Amino acid sequence: MAAPRRKKAAAGDAAAAPKKRATRKKPAPAPAANVIDTPAAELGLSTSDPGIAALTAAVREAGGAPLGAYRDPLGGHALLLASLPIDKVAPTSFQRDAAPAHVAKLVRSIGKTGRFLDPIIAMREDDGRFLTPNGNHRLTAMRELGAKSIVALLVPER
Numbered sequence: 359m360a361a362p363r364r365k366k367a368a369a370g371d372a373a374a375a376p377k378k379r380a381t382r383k384k385p386a387p388a389p390a391a392n393v394i395d396t397p398a399a400e401l402g403l404s405t406s407d408p409g410i411a412a413l414t415a416a417v418r419e420a421g422g423a424p425l426g427a428y429r430d431p432l433g434g435h436a437l438l439l440a441s442l443p444i445d446k447v448a449p450t451s452f453q454r455d456a457a458p459a460h461v462a463k464l465v466r467s468i469g470k471t472g473r474f475l476d477p478i479i480a481m482r483e484d485d486g487r488f489l490t491p492n493g494n495h496r497l498t499a500m501r502e503l504g505a506k507s508i509v510a511l512l513v514p515e516r
Contacts, residue, residue: 394429394431394433396429398431401430402426402427402428403427403428405424405426409514410427410437410438410512412514413438413482413512414427417440420486420488421446422441422442424438424439424440425509426438427439435514436514437511437512439477439509439510439512441508441510442507442508442509443506443507444500444501444506444507446488447478447480447488447490447508447510448487448488448489448490449491449493449494449497450489453490453491453492453494455494456495456498457495461498464496465499465503468500468503474496474508477508477509478510478511479492479493479512480493480511480513481516488512490510493508496508
């Protein structure tokens, strides 16, 4: 036996579906006070730029290679892209432990493509090591794949 048909609510009928609450749009975030207005073509830097020269030398001392340098388009801070010996890189102490399932997924993905496309962020320590605050899973996956180096975006200041 079929269920009885419902009567359609007339426009303006109080028994109609409840009204949705009006949602307020969040205001756009205010731009940072130190936003630079530099055209894209002018963001590139030499690895010998005074803002990153010491970091470039430290990368070479550690057995790594500077790959390129640029100013970030928001604050204009100098950054260095480098290849680092994987045994000179460690996660910061406040990072969570690497989840085996996540590492396995990265190993499959990186292994399948044969490319490491997501550089870690790293900072140089006084003892010559490089610490990554956000790359523990990628670092672990690259180690499991047998990589001897890893690409990192290095921040000169701590």
